[in-house]
Every structure is written in structure tokens, then in C-alpha cells.
């Protein structure tokens with residue numbers, strides 16, 4: 266195991282979160298998800314659209330409250346008002362994540378105004394430093410969001426997150442709305458920043474390659490539940506959960522950008538929601554699509570248990 | 584160039600009306616029966632009315648009043664409505680439903696009925712008319728601000744701002760207000776035209792500005808009795824039409840600009 270001896274920075278304990286669909290059906294966005302993350306490491310989270318990855322990030326960031334469960338930060342129950350600046354998040358759609366009426370400099374100044382006691386001039390300098398840190402130029406602070414490309418704007422969002430000097434950076438599909446070549450550049454940037462600033466990261470992605478490049482450990486989610494987890498991402502081939510196998514064989518998960526709306530519809534029909542609701546009470550979350558599902562799978566939900574050292578899986582037969 | 588001209592001319596009219604105390608050649612209320620119904624001349628540019636008052640001076644003073652009160656009502660209802668609407672959309676829940684239901688009820692009163700009620704309580708006068716107008720005019724802004732705020736609240740930018748440690752007040756100010764402002768401006772312009780028409784209309788009916796003070800709508804009403812001297816009605820009438828058309832055009836242009844920016 267790589268660097269496993271670091272202190273545990275974040276511990277997520279059995280968090281569940283249920284939303285109401287428009288038809289008043291419960292949507293189980295998270296079901297008893299738990300993991301721990303050591304300082305300086307990066308956890309990759311993969312799973313199809315609608316499986317609860319963004320909800321997981323929002324709950325950890327404290328923008329949303331879990332229905333049950335607990336988040337421990339540095340061993341203590343997280344009080345998000347106190348640790349606000351230590352937990353920062355980068356969102357999927359950078360254009361939606363910034364105020365298009367503000368110049369880049371003003372966008373970056375916001376966390377500085379709130380978290381630091383810098384005066385106007387010092388903030389100006391810090392903004393320039395941040396822009397250069399993410400590979401943009403100091404002059405870009407006078408530009409409006411519309412004047413940037415998607416990749417550049419995502420860099421600004423990363424800079425904004427870094428302005429707070431966070432310990433833990435939550436990256437919610439930071440690359441998925443970008444071109445492949447731009448993705449590679451941003452991945453490099455993130456990798457450099459992670460080393461340089463000793464960041465602990467949580468990277469949500471539908472791209473297994475990206476996760477493999479940046480993450481140290483991996484969590485696979487399906488239907489709001491964690492179905493498999495490995496401590497060392499180099500053991501990726503040792504994953505055995507039927508859903509993970511399907512992902513690995515497909516090479517890449519369904520992309521979420523662009524046709525995300527349609528995909529959501531396709532994946533989460535009302536029928537499926539009902540099925541998911543039913544299986545929350547009873548069987549395995551994947552039972553409806555699992556080629557190996559047997560009677561037991563529909564009746565009894567497998568817990569996430571340790572199969573070998575550093576490999577946990579939620580499957581009766583995997 | 585032509586389009587700029589379209590804005591320049593009404594702006595000029597507004598300006599000279601505002602400067603009426605300086606620019607008006609005559610005291611607008613000074614009657615002189617010896618020169619009533621005078622034709623246009625060097626001393627009385629637009630002639631005089633049935634009491635021998637200088638029409639040009641009265642048009643300037645009247646415009647100052649008509650547009651001034653219209654601006655006052657528009658500004659007050661815009662500020663109040665926008666603040667309430669933003670708060671309503673922002674807090675949601677019970678407060679939101681109360682505000683929205685309340686505005687629905689108020690909106691169902693026809694404007695003239697409200698004016699009559701207020702006038703019967705407070706007496707005839709521009710104050711009563713403005714008050715009655717304020718009672719309903721904020722609703723438009725409140726609804727619009729509320730819906731725009733709700734839409735804005737759904738954006739990730741708001742979450743990002745919370746993560747950046749901004750207080751709710753700062754989010755309202757820095758993100759929501761700035762984002763909805765461009766959408767509110769065309770409404771502001773159109774509504775000013777509406778308020779101007781309403782003030783003139785009520786004064787025309789004798790409910791608003793009281794004689795002898797000049798007001799465009801009232802001047803038109805005065806002129807009605809002397810159709811053979813069209814100057815009395817023509818000039819204030821032209822001014823009302825001109826200003827209302829101009830602000831409507833301005834509103835449309837602002838809206839077009841917005842469309843372009845959206846796409």
C-alpha cells in the first residue's frame with residue numbers, strides 16, 4: 266500500500282441521503298456510504314450518472330446535510346462552519362459554477378475576502394499568483410467568464426477552490442465537459458497541484474483512465490451504494506464485483522457531459538426508481554442488472570465486507 | 584446613428600423639462616386674459632391657453648411634474664418590489680407563499696378602483712394617486728425578481744459562493760442582484776411609460792395634480808373644451824405620446840440586447 270500510514274483526514278460513516286422525486290417517490294441518492302481518506306491521498310469515485318456521486322461530494326462539502334450518518338474531519342465530527350475553508354469543491358460545469366457577470370479577478374477575490382484578512386492590494390497580488398498557479402496569466406483577471414474556453418474557466422474554478430487554501434479538494438467530474446486534449450492538460454495540472462500543495466483529493470469521474478492517473482484508491486458506486494473499494498488503485502484488475510467488471514470491460518463509463526439530461530432520463534426511469542426503492546429495503550442494488558443475480562440477491566442486501574486486505578466488496582458471490 | 588438619435592431626442596426633452604425653472608420663459612401659472620389663445624410667436628413660442636398662460640412654459644413645468652412623479656412611483660415600486668421579490672424567492676417556504684398570495688389578491692383589484700378608494704379616504708391629489716399606484720405597481724417587480732431569483736438559486740455558482748464563505752447577504756447582493764438586474768431593466772423602462780400614462784390619465788380625470796399647476800394630462804383635458812384652438816391639446820399630447828413611445832422602444836432595445844447576450 267502506498268503512503269497508507271498518513272493520518273486519516275476524512276472519515277465518512279454510513280451516510281444516507283434520500284430525495285423526493287417529482288412524483289413524491291423517494292430517491293435514494295446515498296445509502297450507507299462509508300470510507301476513510303488519509304492525508305495526501307486521492308480517492309477516485311466512479312459510477313454511472315445518477316448513482317449519487319455529486320450528492321456524496323455535496324454532503325462532504327457541507328452544502329447538504331445527510332439524513333443519517335456522520336462525517337469526521339481530522340477525527341472529529343465535521344462542523345462545516347469552522348472548516349469551511351479546508352474543504353473546497355470544483356464542480357462539473359464551470360460555466361454554471363461562476364457568476365458570468367463578474368470578472369475573473371472578482372471571482373477569485375471572493376474567497377480571499379471571506380477567508381483572509383488581506384487588503385485590496387494584497388488580494389490583487391494573490392489573485393495574480395493564483396492565476397499563474399493554475400497556468401493562466403495575471404492579465405486574465407480582467408476577463409469575463411465568457412471570454413475563456415471551458416478548460417481555462419475550469420482552471421479558474423480550481424484557482425478559486427485553492428484560494429481558500431484547502432486541505433481537502435473535492436473534484437466533482439472536473440473534466441467531463443471538456444475536450445480530451447484539454448482533459449489531459451488539466452489532469453496534469455491537478456496532479457502537479459496535488460503534489461505541490463499536499464492536497465488530499467476526492468476525484469469523481471466517469472473516466473477510469475483519469476481516475477487511474479490521479480487516484481490512489483478507488484470506490485465504485487451503484488444506485489447510491491458503495492459496491493466495491495480498493496486501497497491501492499494498482500490492484501484495479503483484482504476488482505471482482507459484477508458491476509465493476511462491466512465497467513472495466515466497457516473501458517469507460519457512460520459519459521455524462523453533453524447528453525447528461527437524456528442519460529439521466531434513460532437511466533433513471535420512474536420504473537427504475539421504484540425498483541431502486543424496493544431494493545433499498547431488500548436486495549442488492551445491482552440485482553436488477555446483474556448477470557449473476559440469484560434469488561438471494563433480491564432478498565438480502567450484501568454489506569461492504571473485506572474480502573482481502575485493502576479490498577472490500579458488496580456482493581454475495583463476487 | 585439613427586438609433587442613437589431616437590434616444591437623444593427624448594433625453595433632450597426630459598432634460599429641458601427638468602430644467603423648467605431655469606428654461607421656462609414665463610411663469611406657468613401667470614394668467615393674462617388680454618392675450619388668451621395667442622398664436623405662436625417670438626414671446627410665446629407655442630402660444631397661450633384660455634387664460635392667457637404660456638403653453639411652452641406650462642409644457643415644461645407639466646413635463647417636470649408628470650415625469651417626476653412617474654419616475655418617483657416607478658423607482659419606489661421597483662426598489663420595494665425587487666427587494667421583496669428577491670427575499671421571497673430566496674427564503675421560499677411560507678414567507679414566499681404569503682407574499683405571492685398577497686400580491687395575487689392585490690393584483691386582482693383594478694387600478695382605478697384602488698385610486699378611487701384611496702382618493703375617498705385621503706382626498707383628491709397627486710399624493711393619493713401615487714399611493715394607489717404604489718399599492719399595485721410593486722407586484723410586477725416582486726414576481727419577476729422572485730422568479731429570477733429562484734432560477735438563479737438553482738445555479739452551481741450559488742453553491743460555489745457558499746463554499747467560498749460568503750454570507751447570504753453577500754450572495755444576494757453580489758450574485759443574485761447582479762444577475763437579475765439586466766433582466767429587470769427593460770421592465771423598468773416599460774413600467775415608467777405605464778406610470779406616466781397613468782399619472783396623466785388620473786390628472787386628466789381631475790384626480791391627480793390640481794389646478795392651477797400644470798400637468799400634461801390635465802392640460803389635455805383643458806384643451807378638450809377649446810377644440811378650435813388645437814395648440815392647447817396638441818403640445819402636451821405630443822409630449823406624452825413621444826415619451827411613452829420612446830421608453831417603450833428603449834425597453835424593447837434593452838430586451839433585444841438581453842436576448843443577444845443570452846444566446
Ligand SMILES: Nc1ncnc2c1ncn2[C@@H]1O[C@H](COP(=O)(O)OP(=O)(O)O)[C@@H](O)[C@H]1O
Nearest residue numbers: 284285292294313314315316317318319320321
Ligand atoms: N436536489 C435534488 N432533488 C431531488 N433529487 C435529487 C436532487 N439531487 C440529486 N437528486 C437525485 O439523486 C440521485 C443522485 O444524484 P447525483 O448525486 O447528482 O448523481 P451523480 O452525480 O452520480 O450523477 C439522482 O437520481 C438524482 O436525480
Ligand code: SF4
Nearest residue numbers: 549552555562580581
Ligand atoms: S449480490 Fe447478487 S446481484 Fe448483487 S452484485 Fe452480487 S451477484 Fe450481483
Ligand SMILES: [Mg+2]
Nearest residue numbers: 318319357438
Ligand atoms: Mg454528478
